[in-house]
Structure formats: structure tokens, C-alpha cells
Amino acid sequence: MAVIGFIGTGNMGGSLALAAGRNTEGDQILLCDRDKQKAMRISHGIPKSRVTELEELVDLSDYIFIGVKPQMLAALFDELGPALRKRLEYPVLVSMVAGVAIAKIREYSGIEGPVVRIMPNLPVSVGAGLVMVARDDLTRDEDYSDVLRILKPAGEIAPIEERLIDAGASISGCGPAFAAMFIEALADGGCAAGLPRETSALLASQTLFGTAVLMMKNRMYPGILKDMVCSPGGTTIEGVRVLEENGMRGAVMDAVIAAYEKALKLGK
Numbered sequence: 548m549a550v551i552g553f554i555g556t557g558n559m560g561g562s563l564a565l566a567a568g569r570n571t572e573g574d575q576i577l578l579c580d581r582d583k584q585k586a587m588r589i590s591h592g593i594p595k596s597r598v599t600e601l602e603e604l605v606d607l608s609d610y611i612f613i614g615v616k617p618q619m620l621a622a623l624f625d626e627l628g629p630a631l632r633k634r635l636e637y638p639v640l641v642s643m644v645a646g647v648a649i650a651k652i653r654e655y656s657g658i659e660g661p662v663v664r665i666m667p668n669l670p671v672s673v674g675a676g677l678v679m680v681a682r683d684d685l686t687r688d689e690d691y692s693d694v695l696r697i698l699k700p701a702g703e704i705a706p707i708e709e710r711l712i713d714a715g716a717s718i719s720g721c722g723p724a725f726a727a728m729f730i731e732a733l734a735d736g737g738c739a740a741g742l743p744r745e746t747s748a749l750l751a752s753q754t755l756f757g758t759a760v761l762m763m764k765n766r767m768y769p770g771i772l773k774d775m776v777c778s779p780g781g782t783t784i785e786g787v788r789v790l791e792e793n794g795m796r797g798a799v800m801d802a803v804i805a806a807y808e809k810a811l812k813l814g815k
Contacts, residue, residue: 548573549693552608552638554601554623556580559643560614561589562672566701567612568593569674574697577604605630605638610694612641613652617813620644624655631658639690641665645716646813649683649709661686663694664709666716669723671701677719678702681709717806725802730755 551574553564560580568576576596580586586598605611605627615623631637637660642652649662656662662683670676678698682691698704707715730751737747762772777784790796 548575549609549697550575550577550607551697552577552579552604552611553614554579554604554611554627555614556582556586556589557614558669559667560612561585562669562676563612563614563643563667563678563698563701564589564596565592566667566671566674566676567697568596569700570697572696577608579604601626602630605634608638610639610641610690610697612643614643617644617647620647620652620655624657628655628657631656631660637661639663639686639694641694643667645720646713646810649681653683659685661690663691664712665694665698666712666720667698667701668719674700674702676702677705679705679707679712679715679719681707681712713810714807716810717803721803721806725799726755 549572551567553560553567553576556564556578557580564576564578567574574595576593577599578586578590578593578596579599579601583598590596590598599607613620613623637658639661640652640656641663642649643665644652645666649664652662652664653659663686664681664683665678667678668676671678678701680695680698682694686694695704705715705719730748733751733754734744734747737750738744742750758772761767762769773787777787
């Protein structure tokens with residue numbers, strides 16, 4: 548059993564807190580946010596949780612998940628630092644702050660304590676997400692294993708070298724927005740073809756969901772699945788031709804690269 552603190556209960560921090568709350572190990576979850584009403588709403592979805600002040604969260608937590616915007620880190624640690632330095636045993640800091648390296652988190656904290664850097668995506672709130680995880684040299688094996696246990700209900704866990712997290716986040720972190728745009732475009736196309744909007748949106752959403760499950764279960768390369776659906780002279784290959792003519796692949800690649808470059812700027 549562990550005491551797990553979440554600082555920041557916005558879209559990402561709140562979603563991860565809800566995922567952690569699905570653990571059955573008896574963990575206690577503490578929530579802290581400048582907007583207490585937001586933290587209270589998250590708390591209502593987690594049986595063994597409560598909203599608390601920042602200093603109490605730091606005093607009691609074994610693991611502190613930091614889910615604030617990069618530009619808020621300096622001010623947060625101005626408040627957080629004194630409470631951290633009073634601890635006889637430092638908690639594990641688990642940062643999900645976009646673009647900010649482990650070394651920078653330690654510099655902000657002012658302590659030589661363990662830091663784990665993670666990058667979850669929004670589907671963690673329903674247990675279908677992905678969380679990239681990188682540890683530092685000060686994180687003990689047992690603490691790292693416990694972090695993985697806490698994250699398990701979120702979905703797929705992907706240990707990764709820290710230097711690759713920003714690139715990975717440009718797919719997994721930003722990807723749900725890109726995917727939602729594609730689903731919306733599919734649904735709009737269905738409406739243009741005469742389908743009711745609700746039906747069209749369901750068909751588009753379930754099709755992308757089912758495609759992802761099929762690829763994951765069979766470890767299938769995307770191009771193979773595409774070729775399986777594209778019958779010679781058929782409707783699908785005609786649609787693929789139009790997507791290629793309009794530069795869909797290049798636009799998607801450019802979006803991922805732009806997101807990556809923005810993450811690098813945020814981390815400076």
C-alpha cells in the first residue's frame with residue numbers, strides 16, 4: 548500500500564489519477580489543484596481519495612505525480628521545495644510535464660531524490676491509454692516496480708529511454724487529437740454520403756478502435772493491414788489514391804514533427 552499524491556488534476560493529471568484509483572492494492576490517493584472544485588470532481592470518482600493542501604500532500608506521499616504546465620514549474624517548486632527538503636526520506640517524484648527532462652526536475656526540486664519521468668495520454672482515463680516511462684539512477688528497483696504497478700490500470704506501459712520521450716509523446720500524447728480529427732473527417736464524409744451524423748460517428752469511431760485492436764493483437768505493420776483491405780480496382784484503393792493525392796501522409800508526418808519541435812522549445 549502506498550500514498551500517492553497528484554499535483555494538478557487537469558485533463559492529464561486527473562485522467563491518470565482516475566486510472567491509479569482502479570488499483571486494488573489499497574493505495575491512498577491525495578489530490579491537490581489550484582482549482583479545488585476540479586480536484587473534488589476527480590476525487591468523487593476515486594473511492595479511497597481526498598483533496599488536500601500542497602504541504603500535507605508532500606509530507607505524506609510516497610509518490611508525487613506532477614501534472615502541471617511547464618511554465619508553472621518554477622513557481623510550483625518555490626512552494627514545494629521547502630516541504631520536500633524537510634522530508635527524512637525523499638518521495639519519488641513522477642513528472643508528466645511535457646518537454647521537461649529529469650535533470651531539470653531535480654534542479655527545480657533542490658533535492659537529490661529519485662525522479663521518474665512519464666508521458667501518459669488521455670485514453671488512460673478509460674484504461675486504454677499508453678504511458679511512456681523513464682527512470683533515473685536514483686530510483687530503486689522496488690520503487691520503479693511500484694510506479695509501474697500504479698500505472699498498470701492506465702493501459703499499455705512503454706519503458707523508454709528518456710531522450711526519446713519527446714519524440715514518442717508527439718505520437719502518443721498528441722495522437723488522440725490527430726485521431727479525433729480523422730474520425731471527425733470520416734464521420735463528415737459519411738454525412739456527405741447521406742448517413743445520419745450519429746450513425747456516421749459511431750461507424751468511424753468503432754472502425755478506428757477495431758483497426759487498432761487488430762493491429763495490436765497481431766503485431767501487424769500498418770501497411771500490411773492497408774494492403775489486406777485494398778482489393779484491386781476496388782473502393783478502398785480509390786479512396787487511398789485520393790488521400791495520397793491530397794498529401795495526407797506528409798501532413799501527418801509534419802504534424803508529429805511540429806509537435807516534437809514545440810516540446811523541445813517548452814523544455815528550455
